[in-house]
Amino acid sequence: MVLLEKTIAAVQPLNEEYMQRMKQRLDSLLKPVGSLGILEKIAIQLAGIMETDNPEIRKKAVVLMGGDHGVLEEGFHGYPRQVTAIMMERFAKGGAGINVLARHVGADVFPVDIGVADPYNPEGIIVRKIRPGTANMTKGPAMSREEAVKAIETGIEIAGDLIDRGYNLLATGDMGIGNTTPSSAILAVFGNYSPAIVTGAGTGLDKEGLEKKRKAIARAIEVNRPDPSDPIDVLAKVGGLEIAGLTGVILAGAARRVPVLVDGFITSAAALVAARLCPLAVNYMIPSHLSEERAHILMLKAIGLKPMLHMEMRLGEGTGAALAMSLVEAATKIPREMVTFQDVGLA
């Protein structure tokens, strides 16, 4: 708990002076004021995060946390649990969606086993397993409060190591068969939504599956009574290990003044927990895409984020966040490489 408390305490507001200066610089450039929209907003945000007139992305990392989910026992999920372990191996070897898209934008992928249940070859994986998957949240808490804190702190440590190694743009990625279920439950609790509103098709449930999922979420909330004013309680009772770990990644980014890209529905659940633990941390988040998972827009609104990419994607793994890395880098080049009105003799 000490590391988590220290991390939250270290999160400071953005530097307004650098943001103001960046805005002035952007307004001097050869274009109608504000006409590059979100690219300009990101440039201003990065100036405020990094406390510099010239934000530069040096090294980019996708932190891809994998964990399993006891709620799979309820039997409505489309893929067997073993797929989590198989995918973790694949992330290390390359050839999964995130490997292709991360390479496309020049980012490194760091798969982290924070709670995978099945055996696999751990070569190339950062193994920091808290426990082999959560318990079935429809019957009791997914994990203990101590485990939730430990998972968050693991995320803080891993992100901290990457930042020490020079990574200054992080993307969140998730792997965990069944993990839209806890993500929906987290949104239901924080947003006080009925399970029907937050329940979506995940990787492709039919009507019957959807109904079972909705009931499982309702039961999990009924059985556990998570307290929305206590984010750790919510995370422990109806969350997941990878979600907790990613919450830590985001908090560490915020504490160390490094921007963190939020990916789809699951990483947004982690971002929502981070926002509730530490509202200032939202300033360090950059949204990426709007997932096909139907409650994603509600989740982003609950955090206060607006997605840039509308790609109809629903793969997870950090794939949307990886695509957005190219946009964040573009944003840093606008103030650095564009000429001003003055440069071309226009007042």
Add this chain to the structure above:
Amino acid sequence: MVLLEKTIAAVQPLNEEYMQRMKQRLDSLLKPVGSLGILEKIAIQLAGIMETDNPEIRKKAVVLMGGDHGVLEEGFHGYPRQVTAIMMERFAKGGAGINVLARHVGADVFPVDIGVADPYNPEGIIVRKIRPGTANMTKGPAMSREEAVKAIETGIEIAGDLIDRGYNLLATGDMGIGNTTPSSAILAVFGNYSPAIVTGAGTGLDKEGLEKKRKAIARAIEVNRPDPSDPIDVLAKVGGLEIAGLTGVILAGAARRVPVLVDGFITSAAALVAARLCPLAVNYMIPSHLSEERAHILMLKAIGLKPMLHMEMRLGEGTGAALAMSLVEAATKIPREMVTFQDVGLA
């Protein structure tokens, strides 16, 4: 007219066989079917366009057409006409928004003077001036029918040259102070919208300016009575030279089986004209961003396109299309670089 007619006649449907094969390939990859959304749709579209199982982007070009607008006489525009010429010089020298974003994605920028009114240093510009700006469309046709056809054919020739030189992904870009006005008029005519619905703030009009713009568009339509069933008539009477040129670029791409990215409001007007001249050409268009110009979404709907990027941008120059080039390239890498379920021993 011969070149235009031949070009339209050369546009063929997409190759369904290659699209089907690409879909099969995508469905075999290690991900839930369809979960990469628009990236998969683009991969399928490119397979159908390029007639290959392995679409590759070799060289990328932004064709940036510049022209001036007689309607500026009406006095409601935010920038003086001379800015078009100043910007053209800048596109050749580098340091404008499009230069920065095109370099970011590895694309070359080709500025084309198809109708700039003021003198400037033409070094580095493809000068193919049809006339020095259009006439004031509130008093008569913006240009003659012959000039409109010549402008389209100029775009066809320029795009054809680039395709001959190995460019196989084109982006459309525009420069022309006042050119949201003809673009709105084009949308009003084709969509049978009232001028109030299609008129937006452009680079930043106030309420009074907006009202003058709306009235100018209404008057232009009243005075000229463009015939929506005759796209050349619409283009000549209430269009622009750069819009006509970009219509040609899109048609040439379609005829030569090269995908063309549509940028914001003005290039979408060109795409709408192309779609009305040749409905099959829509298959060769790839949408990029949703502009802040408020009727852009109506324009895209009229064509049948859905934007991927929601960046709140309104600069033009091809900036949104340039950002989307990275997404198109990502789409080509998915089928080429991802492993299949079979590769990892999953049926």
